[in-house]
Amino acid sequence: MIRAKELSIKICSKEVKSVDVVKECFSRIKEVDSKVKAFLKLNEESALRQAQRVDKKENKKCGILEGIPIAIKDNIMVKGESMTSASKYLERYVSPYDATVIEKLKEAGTIFIGRTNMDEFAMGGSTETSAYKKTANPWNIEYIPGGSSGGSAAAVSAGMIPFALGSDTGGSIRQPAGFCGIVGYKPSYGLISRYGACALASSFDQIGTLTKNVMDAALLTSVIAGKDYRDPVCQPNEWIDYTKGLNGPDVLKTLKIGIPKQLSDYKIDPEITKYFNEAVNKLKAENAQVVEIDIPAYKYVPALYKVIMCAEVSANIATFDGIRYGYRSPNSVSLNDQYAKSRGESLGYEVKKRILFGTYVLGAKNYHRCYHQAQKVRTLLINQIEQAYKQCDFIFTPATLQMPVKFGETLPEECDIFLIAANLAGLAGITVPCSFTSNGMPMGVHFMGTRFSDAKLFKVANAFEKVASFDVDRYPTL
Amino acid sequence: MLKEELETTAFLARIDIKDEEKEKYLKDINSMLDYIEILQEPSVATLKPTTHVTELKNVWRQDIVKPCSRETIEQMLNGAPEREGTFYKIKKVIEAQ
Numbered sequence: 001m002i003r004a005k006e007l008s009i010k011i012c013s014k015e016v017k018s019v020d021v022v023k024e025c026f027s028r029i030k031e032v033d034s035k036v037k038a039f040l041k042l043n044e045e046s047a048l049r050q051a052q053r054v055d056k057k058e059n060k061k062c063g064i065l066e067g068i069p070i071a072i073k074d075n076i077m078v079k080g081e082s083m084t085s086a087s088k089y090l091e092r093y094v095s096p097y098d099a100t101v102i103e104k105l106k107e108a109g110t111i112f113i114g115r116t117n118m119d120e121f122a123m124g125g126s127t128e129t130s131a132y133k134k135t136a137n138p139w140n141i142e143y144i145p146g147g148s149s150g151g152s153a154a155a156v157s158a159g160m161i162p163f164a165l166g167s168d169t170g171g172s173i174r175q176p177a178g179f180c181g182i183v184g185y186k187p188s189y190g191l192i193s194r195y196g197a198c199a200l201a202s203s204f205d206q207i208g209t210l211t212k213n214v215m216d217a218a219l220l221t222s223v224i225a226g227k228d229y230r231d232p233v234c235q236p237n238e239w240i241d242y243t244k245g246l247n248g249p250d251v252l253k254t255l256k257i258g259i260p261k262q263l264s265d266y267k268i269d270p271e272i273t274k275y276f277n278e279a280v281n282k283l284k285a286e287n288a289q290v291v292e293i294d295i296p297a298y299k300y301v302p303a304l305y306k307v308i309m310c311a312e313v314s315a316n317i318a319t320f321d322g323i324r325y326g327y328r329s330p331n332s333v334s335l336n337d338q339y340a341k342s343r344g345e346s347l348g349y350e351v352k353k354r355i356l357f358g359t360y361v362l363g364a365k366n367y368h369r370c371y372h373q374a375q376k377v378r379t380l381l382i383n384q385i386e387q388a389y390k391q392c393d394f395i396f397t398p399a400t401l402q403m404p405v406k407f408g409e410t411l412p413e414e415c416d417i418f419l420i421a422a423n424l425a426g427l428a429g430i431t432v433p434c435s436f437t438s439n440g441m442p443m444g445v446h447f448m449g450t451r452f453s454d455a456k457l458f459k460v461a462n463a464f465e466k467v468a469s470f471d472v473d474r475y476p477t478l
Numbered sequence: 479m480l481k482e483e484l485e486t487t488a489f490l491a492r493i494d495i496k497d498e499e500k501e502k503y504l505k506d507i508n509s510m511l512d513y514i515e516i517l518q519e520p521s522v523a524t525l526k527p528t529t530h531v532t533e534l535k536n537v538w539r540q541d542i543v544k545p546c547s548r549e550t551i552e553q554m555l556n557g558a559p560e561r562e563g564t565f566y567k568i569k570k571v572i573e574a575q
Binding site: 093094096097189190203232233235297300302303304306307310314318322323324325326327328332333334335336337338339340341343344345347349352353355356357359360361363366369370372373374375376377378379380382383425426451 | 484495506518522525529553556557560568569
């Protein structure tokens with residue numbers, strides 16, 4: 001599997017046929033997906049037909065991603081296709097329209113290969129809450145791939161597809177990318193339209209990319225980012241080519257990298273600490289300036305995230321009423337009973353638990369002490385992060401504090417707090433793989449930049465990728 | 479959270495939960511309620527709550543009905559578990575006197 005950037009040039013110049021690329025993807029999928037289980041649905045026939053059309057095209061004008069296959073997380077709508085969000089509730093749902101990112105990908109000429117597995121309604125960090133299947137980590141299939149975009153991360157990591165889309169509400173792109181040894185990018189809040197994506201917690205949700213390398217993340221983002229009146233929080237920014245100047249010289253020189261002193265408050269896997277320190281030294285060797293920053297409110301991140309996210313979940317999932325679409329219980333006697341049974345019978349435990357907790361914290365009796373208080377603590381965290389950016393350009397941490405666990409085991413809640421902080425503050429974040437640990441599994445690091453620093457973030461991540469010794473072209477043996 | 483509170487919350491959320499699962503919900507939600515205590519710790523009385531990180535303001539527009547293609551209407555209605563003509567069909571909500 002070669003890089004998407006190179007593929008786009010070769011397909012456009014007819015040096016490589018799109019049909020051959022698509023066939024290669026499906027042959028790899030057939031070879032390994034019975035073990036990895038990354039995909040919920042595949043569109044082999046339509047993908048091949050689409051690729052043939054690309055190859056037959058006479059005129060030389062190519063879309064930016066003409067003829068390149070992509071996988072889509074199963075919570076983003078593609079017109080006429082099913083979208084389950086890995087829930088039984090949406091088992092028979094067919095999308096009546098394209099999400100904005102899908103419209104843009106179609107315009108750019110990408111080929112849709114299939115839909116990837118995820119935690120039910122993106123609620124989880126292991127892809128185990130999917131109502132359909134459990135996806136494995138391609139580097140060791142006894143371990144979780146992370147989540148909720150676990151299917152997308154595993155598919156890219158195993159070489160089944162050059163890149164994929166995911167969504168990130170509390171690390172859901174970057175954590176699985178870290179666990180699977182690929183690049184995971186969550187844009188600044190408002191950079192990419194969420195129109196047509198299944199909402200989880202609307203003040204955090206963003207669509208983002210899972211790729212083998214930073215260049216492909218920048219390329220894909222250039223296609224899907226941009227203003228959209230249909231997502232009211234989408235900023236009306238001018239179009240940016242994020243690949244431009246990506247390989248420029250001296251990106252790291254004099255760059256100020258902030259490392260939170262709170263890292264020492266947590267139990268971190270010793271190998272993660274070791275390789276993270278090596279990564280810091282590599283940045284120093286490029287003349288980056290490393291400073292210690294202090295954000296005491298990091299300790300509130302798990303509490304903040306759980307309270308606000310569940311509150312927003314309870315509001316968003318309220319739209320699933322079993323009336324306009326989705327599952328309707330055949331066992332009900334009244335309308336209220338129908339709502340309750342339709343949800344009770346079709347939603348998984350994790351989803352129901354979050355709705356119940358969210359409903360509780362929003363209740364008239366608890367609102368002030370729970371939800372309102374959490375929103376104020378969110379302001380505190382944002383203020384402290386803003387202060388920290390006066391001392392540094394980017395905040396640098398390990399992607400996760402622990403390595404992936406086996407199925408059925410749980411990760412400690414502080415495992416991805418440095419990723420979740422980016423969602424709480426609406427900032428841009430990217431994880432880049434940096435090393436393999438002694439058990440043969442990869443680990444990554446996380447750069448977090450200010451809001452709308454995305455172009456610079458790509459440059460820094462790309463420069464780090466070059467100095468990190470991680471072989472981005474290595475694939476797991478399955 | 480007590481069992482009665484769980485049942486009230488489940489009713490408010492319109493979610494049917496099984497009797498045998500109630501203990502598990504209570505255990506999990508009660509451990510999540512520890513988060514509420516953690517959030518009382520910092521002094522934030524003077525801070526404004528953050529609902530969104532954007533500075534966007536509300537935009538008003540005329541309430542004008544735009545036409546929608548018959549095809550789209552059909553697709554939307556076909557997604558419904560039950561329909562009648564161009565209506566979604568639900569259980570009767572008004573009882574006969």
